[in-house]
Amino acid sequence: MIVAVALLLQQAVGQPLSNVTVRNGDKATTVSVSLSDRGPVVAADALAAALAGQIETRAPNEYVVAVAGVRVAVTAGVPFVRVGDQTLPLAAEPVVRAGTLYLPYSFVSDFLPRVATGVTFDTRRAVLQHQLAALPPPPAKARSLTVIVDAGHGGPDRGMRGPIGADWEIREKDITLDVSLALRDALQERGVSVVMTRSTDTLIALSDRGRIANAKKGDVFLSIHVNAANPNWKQPGAARGFETYFLSEAKTEDARRVEAMENEVVKYEISHDVAANDPLSFIVHDMEQNQHLRESSELAATVQRSLAKMHPGPDRGVKQAGFRVLVTAFMPAVLVEIGFGTNAAEARYLRDPRRQREIAASIADATMQYLAGYQRRANAASQ
Ligand SMILES: [Zn+2]
Structure with a gap:
């Protein structure tokens, strides 16, 4: 029983440590950064909401994080993600705690700015900026395939x-x-x-x-x-x-x-x-x-x-x-x-x-x- 309690404590995501400001165009949202047994994390759904994106659940522990024009296929417990046909490393694995998917803080501070167009991160002020394009980019193809x-x-x-x-x-x-x-x-x-x-x-x-x-x-x-x-x-x-x-x-x-x-x-x-x-x-x-x-x-x-x-x-x-x-x-x-x-x-x-x-x-x-x-x-x- 003691073991079980200890495990529970270890697996819980703690109280917010700090915040990150997510700016989607002009709209700013505060997203909590919490400490998990895997280091600092942000709740994926809160991040997606701040970026007007969404989290799609594919299978137990498999998700697609669709934000800022990219679709990132995430598996809980696996420190690699897929974007298109590329497999890319994350600094730490995403985790699911109490039914919620948490992404490592570096997903916000490092990963998204690298893979998404128009996304920058101000480390000192902890602000993620997603610059919305004035017009949606025209489709690359003349007609749909x-x-x-x-x-x-x-x-x-x-x-x-x-x-x-x-x-x-x-x-x-x-x-x-x-x-x-x-x-x-x-x-x-x-x-x-x-x-x-x-x-x-x-x-x-x-x-x-x-x-x-x-x-x-x-x-x-x-x-x-x-x-x-x-x-x-x-x-x-x-x-x-x-x-x-x-x-x-x-x-x-x-x-x-x-x-x-x-x-x-x-x-x-x-x-x-x-x-x-x-x-x-x-x-x-x-x-x-x-x-x-x-x-x-x-x-x-x-x-x-x-x-x-x-x-x-x-x-x-x-x-x-x-x-x-x-x-x-x-x-x-x-x-x-x-x-x-x-x-x-x-x-x-x-x-x-x-x-x-x-x-x-x-x-x-x-x-x-x-x-x-x-x-x-x-x-x-x-x-
Ligand atoms: Zn056949």
Whole structure:
């Protein structure tokens, strides 16, 4: 009991030590600085209110501090934060005490002035000044970008099931929908418009997925899938990892296997105007598609690189295959196999909502990185 009391005392945030003045434009607010077991701290919500920003709770102990034009992803107990695709150190870890997120004082005195535009800190007077721009900065892009997110399978087409030899199972169509919804949120947070080919458990013909993408004038098409091992492999249950495809004729036997698996849905489709046995080779000779292929290969490489930073499974690389879903999308288009549902550990990973959000964030980061390069190339080409 004594131990418990001591712990409680240690974990409490003490009475305010001093104050910091936060000036958002002309509006000044006093924010308390208190002492925690991790040093001086400020309450995140008080700081956000003073800067007309907000704190978003993502998961237990995970927050986004959105203030002064920056979004800082914070995890309690971790002295690193993420801003965009950068991981940056903090002088001390943020802490949660009695349900309130506290940020180290250096977040105000040092971190924000470094990462946010128009933010300065007067150390002597303890004043944080956020200079509001006279006019909001114009968006860097001429028009907003649209990403088409395609959750693989749906309705009667459940996709693959796994894992091999377990008494519980995942269905591909559920995982692809969950990850695609998380991907939609992650992309919207990054400022692009998102169109989903499906947002419920419903069957959409493969050719219609591309048609939706074209009608909505998508800039990028992302199709999300879960892989399944070939049962004839030596140890099918052991196969793990992630791979990203762009459209072409299948180059390897393994690519042909995945192509056949992902194209199989046509048997559920009542009408589709691309016959199942059409050779896809004409696509690669079309000039416009050639341009899309180069862009698709770049997009696939960017997605694959991004996933390699966080995915526990092996990097199976960028591959090419004749996916029907990619044929009709006249834009850079990739199909991501986010893992093997036939592997027990990977199936568990893929159905964990937190991991699903991580995968989605990784694909969203890659898409933004690709789009930035795409706009640079488009601008260079038009000059
Ligand atoms: Zn699939």
